Amino acid sequence: MTSVWTQLEPHLAGVEKPARYIGLELGAQRPTHGPHAVSWLLTYPDTYEIGLPNQGLQILYEILNERDDAVAERAYSPWTDLEAVMRRERIPLFSVDTHRPGAEFDVLAFNLSAELTYTNLLNAVDLAGVPVRSGERRPEHPLVAAGGHCTYNPEPLADFLDFVVLGDGEEVVSDITVVLREWKASRCSEGSREAVLRQLSHIEGVYVPSMYDVDYDGPSIREVRPRYPDVPERVEKRTIADLGQWPYPRNQLVPLTEVVHDRLNVEVFRGCTRGCRFCQAGMITRPVRERPADQVRTMVRDGLRRTGYDEVALTSLSTADFSGIETTVRDIVDDPTSCGQVSVSLPSLRVDAFTVGIAGQIQKARRTGLTFAPEAGTWRMRQIINKLIREEDLYSAVDSAFSSGWRRVKLYFLTGLPSETDEDTLGIVELARNCVEIGRTHTKGVSVKASVGGFVPKPFTPFQWFGQNTVAELGRKIGLLRDAAKRTKALQLTWHDPRATLAEGLASRGDRRLGPVIESVWRQGGTFQEWSEHFDLTLWHKAMADAGLDIDWYVHRHRTENEVLPWDHISAGLHKDFLWQDWQDALAEVGLPDCRWTPCYDCGACTGYGIEHVVASATAPAGGSQGTAQDLSTGHIVPVTLRPRGYAEAHP
């Protein structure tokens, strides 16, 4: 067996948190490699603590290992101390399962959840001993692939990725494996690489960047054109119709050392149609597909028993919207077969009086902090982003939280949203300060934290045409907020570094010409850009200047209606004219209801693929929800969102 363990072992005592590199988790597999099986190295391009809990990779890890013709192992970015050792000692990127060198796999497959990990992807490919540019790879090299939300604009990474997977991975990994099985047999022959990539491009949901030419007209894109007639002009995403057919992960990994989201995770539904206009996840994962409640209960019960966790998260983009959420939660908490104390966390939960009530039921013991995400400070702004929360609703939720014994409330906001005025910005502090006042009527030890992130427009959202705020403008807004918040001691303000927001914006809506920029930032040592201690905007500025590219043009410029966007040859199902109309509605301060419980407005996500919502209840959940027969002009009965502890680490 090929393993770098004996080379690695003597150095582990000298690096931070060496348990990240040993594998051995409950649920880890030691698959048998062989000529019959396509081998995948599923890699998260950030640290083990961030990457291990990633549910997408865990699902694919199991599905692939269940197949007779595939094996899958896992890898994560080594921290900088170990990377230095690996480069010095010539130890390649390795899997944590069997410590197999990365270059011995057939596919290096990356999960891309954040733009600032792009340089880590290049670093991992390089550590594996594989050329970072796809054009320089030889027949003996693995194929380099990526999936995950960021791949809806894969263009900045087009130079480095052999193929890209769009949408749900459950089915498409098997389709890909079937094609690669044939290729594996004849892998080392000249031309086999190009041939297999062309074959892969025929699979729905697979995009092969090298099969497309891009024509420019000055700085603008004129056209993106397939190089061969059999390669599709537009690549559609994959969507699984029924989440109930995929009860994965069946054997969630239980790490030996501390990671984020260290608990059992059960996905209760995929997709969200609340229609928040800033939210890429809600746009690209449509439609809503609920898991049957019985299956949720079984997965929770079996999962807790198998893992020994005492906490389960019911995950989705808005868990309070799950049909029958109250009953499901109660059944879990009251299950007599669960050994000891089980707590339930509900990420992205709406918080109205109803949901604070649920939170009260399940957090009897550790009632420390609740998180709400109103996202914007004024009603006008919340109409623009289509997150229709009235002030009164937030206040009653906060009142309910403090009166039920919570003492800390955290509020999430965005700044730099379209048409935001200083009045809108300052509304953030006003809302937060009013929450402090409400808390004071219940407790002396009140603490309200307002966390402010700079808004980054994302592809396939109505805001994809919006010019992002500059670093200076975001800095000015944060300054306004700091001054305003100063007078209230119980209010703590935290903010995201506007310089990191700029780099994220660059990668988010960039095109193929950014390839050399990302490569240059990486070559100058710019890895772990998600980490504030490693982030360095000067590397990005320099790389852009060297490439002769204009940051303003890429990041701060408003796009026009007829402009060819770098991702126009990719499809998330959404009609471009729907997104444009929603953008116009946003600017007109007009809201849009949730189509789960109201008539279809044909965004394209269902109709184009012949699928539809899978929702157990035809009526909106109790407690009032956005878009359910409420009067959108006044924001009657509206939701708030709750996020759990740990959200901040996962969404830095």
Next chain:
Amino acid sequence: MSGDRLRVRFSKHGKIRFTSHRDVARIWERSLRRAQIPVAYTEGFSPRPKLSFGLALSTGYESRGEYLDVALREGDELIEPDEIARRVAPGLPIGLDVQVVARLEAGADSLQQTVTSCTWHLEIGDVGPDAVAAAIEAALAADALPLTRDRKGQTVTDDVRPAILTARVVEPANDGGSAVGTTVEAELATQPRALRPAELVGAIAPPEPAWTLVRVTRINQWTRAGGARREVIPLPPAATRAPHAEARAS
């Protein structure tokens, strides 16, 4: 029976030695829950399972004898210690192995109070046995061995000579590890303050050549009762087989 306390002896070998003391605590919490052992919880705001560990083993060190005390919930049926060992063992990660479980008498001392010294094997790389033996001999003959350490932010110099109970060069243990240097067996006191293996090296190694600790293994944890020294829980004859050789092979 209600409110029983159990003492578990386990070993830690191979890859898993890179987990920290806190990691091991968390692994035990989950493993006991998986085995459906009715562990008692603390009262109050944030209930925790009542587990207590002895002297922390440094990350990277191995052990043939770690200990853990487990308080069982009151009002549950009696579970025999052997039964607990049998239920927990299959769910432990490779490299952590239950050796023996014993019931604690009411009022028994905590592990921190009970353990008075530990025997260690220190594998020192790239230094020959003669040089090591000479350094040990000189150290043991000294009246005092001052060692400067950081303690809670302050620099303190202690005489650590009294904490070195025995020290000698031994043949490398044949347990699957790859001995590349000289192995020292040392018994070091844990009270009033524990002397750690790395501190022993700091106190006795000559300035040149530098001693590198390649591998450190805790062999025994000792307690003293009525003048006699004995292991906190001796291994039953059947448990002397070394499961760590398998862990190393993993």
